[in-house]
Every structure is written in C-alpha cells, then in structure tokens.
C-alpha cells in the first residue's frame with residue numbers, strides 16, 4: 001500500500017451487489033463450501049500478489065536481507081511492511097506515513113486523525129482515539145476473506161498523521177478540521193477520519209461541502225444519539241454536529257439519515273430539531289424488524305435523494321454498550337457488530353465522499369475492543385468500495 005496505482009483493479013470479478021454469489025468467473029471449486037464461503041474462496045484465486053511482492057522486495061532492500069539462519073528469504077532484518085503484526089510503527093494498517101500532505105492527491109485513500117475530545121459532555125478520552133485505532137489496526141492484514149478483497153493489491157493508502165487540534169478552543173479546532181478534510185477531499189484522495197468526539201462531524205462535513213462547488217452532500221449517520229440540538233452546555237459540542245451541518249446551504253437536513261437512535265440518552269431538544277427539519281430516523285428495532293437490507297436501502301434512498309455525494313459518519317456507540325465500552329456515552333440496546341457491519345457493507349455499495357469513525361475513547365476501552373470495531377468498520381467500508389468499483393477513483397484526481 002505504498003505506491004500510487006494507475007490502472008484499475010486487477011480483480012477478475014467485482015460484484016456490485018453482495019448477494020451476487022455467481023461463480024461463473026471463478027476457478028473450479030469443490031462442493032464443500034457454504035454460498036458465501038464459495039464466493040470468498042473463488043474471489044481469492046483472482047486476486048493478484050503484485051503489491052505484496054513489491055512490498056517484500058522493498059523490505060529486503062531497505063531492511064536488509066535477514067540473518068543467514070532465517071530460512072524464509074522474504075524476511076528482512078528490520079521489519080518493513082505487514083509482518084510481524086506486533087512490530088513496526090503504528091500507522092493505520094501500516095500504511096506509509098505521508099509527511100508532505102501536499103502530495104496526498106497521489107494516493108487513493110488518506111487516513112487522518114482528528115484527536116479532539118473538547119466536545120464531550122461526559123466521558124472524555126477520544127483525543128486518544130486515532131492512536132488507539134491505529135494501534136489495534138496493526139492486527140489486521142489487508143485481505144478480507146468474505147469480501148474477496150485485498151486492499152494492498154487494490155488501492156494505495158497513506159496515513160497523514162493527525163490534524164493539529166487546539167484543545168482549549170473548539171471553534172479553532174473546527175476550522176483546522178474543515179481545512180484538513182477539505183484539503184484531502186479536494187485532492188481526490190478518499191478521506192478516512194479517525195475521531196475524536198462527534199463534534200467533529202460538523203467541521204468534517206463542512207470541509208467536504210465547501211469543496212463541492214454548491215453540489216449537495218447527504219449524510220448517513222450511525223449513532224444512538226440524534227446529535228441535532230443547537231448547543232449543549234452553552235457551546236457547540238458532540239451533541240450538536242448535525243444542527244450546524246444541516247445549516248450549510250448544500251447539506252440538506254432531508255438527506256440526513258440517522259440509524260440506531262434510541263435509549264435514555266437522546267436529549268429532547270435534538271429530537272425537536274430533527275422533527276422540524278425532517279431528518280430520517282431509524283431505531284435499532286426499526287432496522288432489525290424491517291431487516292438490515294431494507295434499512296440500508298432506505299438509508300441510501302434518503303441520503304442520495306437529489307445529492308451528489310454522501311458522507312458516512314459512524315459513532316461507535318450505535319453498537320450495544322457491551323461491544324463498545326471505550327466510548328463517551330455507552331448505551332445498552334444497540335446494534336450487534338454483525339448487524340452494523342452488514343449495514344455498512346450495503347451502504348458502501350454506493351460511492352462515498354469519505355468516512356469518519358468517532359467516539360472511540362481508549363482510556364475507557366477494555367482489551368481494545370472498541371478500537372477493534374472502529375478499525376473493522378473502516379476496513380469493511382474500504383473493502384466494499386473496492387469491490388463495487390468505487391475505489392480506486394484515479395480517473396477523478398480533483399474530486400468527484
């Protein structure tokens with residue numbers, strides 16, 4: 001994942017729908033697989049190993065050939081690249097660190113941290129979210145079995161490090177975040193923002209919307225909380241991003257779809273705003289009873305109605321509190337991981353302007369499981385965008 005890639009994917013089969021289990025382009029397979037496993041095994045056979053080989057060559061050159069006693073001659077003396085997973089410098093998925101952000105447009109995907117928790121109204125700690133997510137992301141390889149995607153072979157990805165946030169000033173921090181995200185989006189690279197508390201949802205979408213030349217942006221928002229009130233504790237906080245985002249001229253409230261809302265932590269002022277502005281709200285029960293597929297179809301329909309791009313804002317607290325102890329406002333009764341991952345996979349069958357994962361607070365996390373699901377949501381989003389042919393988007397270097 002260290003070099004720009006010019007051509008399209010080397011994948012022989014790119015389903016545009018997750019239910020396409022056709023094996024017509026696959027090699028001959030035995031009959032011992034379930035339907036999804038059959039797709040997965042067949043897809044793996046079509047994936048190249050070109051970038052992996054390049055990574056190995058680069059590792060041996062820069063990290064020196066391993067000691068004489070090492071039998072595997074692909075192993076360098078100094079760890080360079082994916083292995084071992086416990087070694088190395090913690091960028092996201094061990095993507096190269098791009099110090100010169102002016103070069104970001106040379107890459108398909110750019111990861112950037114927004115380490116800010118001045119918008120939290122209860123538990124803080126999300127300023128360590130980007131670090132926590134990067135750390136556990138080292139556990140992941142670039143390949144997903146079920147998705148049949150190898151990110152290393154498909155896209156070039158860099159980690160830009162973190163935005164210089166201003167801990168004592170939320171408005172200056174918002175300006176920094178908008179400028180950073182706008183810069184990445186305008187470059188043509190796909191922004192992956194590691195929060196940070198959910199107050200960053202306003203400046204991230206503002207950064208993108210400002211670069212759209214008046215075209216409209218929809219928002220798909222996973223959360224237990226509506227986050228649509230104007231102020232909280234007398235300021236714009238992590239309970240307020242969508243009030244302000246949907247005040248932007250090209251971010252209509254009618255294209256804001258809020259998924260997983262519920263419980264005892266949804267402030268009434270925000271509910272009233274959503275009612276007035278006609279945001280779409282689906283509770284966890286709504287999604288489960290209508291089915292995740294129908295719920296995802298509804299979300300896409302709303303977010304894409306008359307818009308030109310859609311931003312994905314994922315608050316980890318949409319999951320049941322049992323799965324996300326490391327978050328600002330844990331709320332029981334949320335989604336199961338497999339439900340939310342299925343939902344994300346369906347959403348990412350359409351293009352996205354970018355994604356943010358927010359409210360991961362490592363100081364409250366147990367065994368890194370909140371950071372782990374944060375990483376997984378990002379990887380599944382990228383994998384599905386690749387599988388559907390939306391990444392890489394090298395043909396539009398100046399943005400969609």
Ligand SMILES: [Mn+2]
Pocket residue numbers: 198223224225315317318329359
């Ligand atoms: Mn929330």
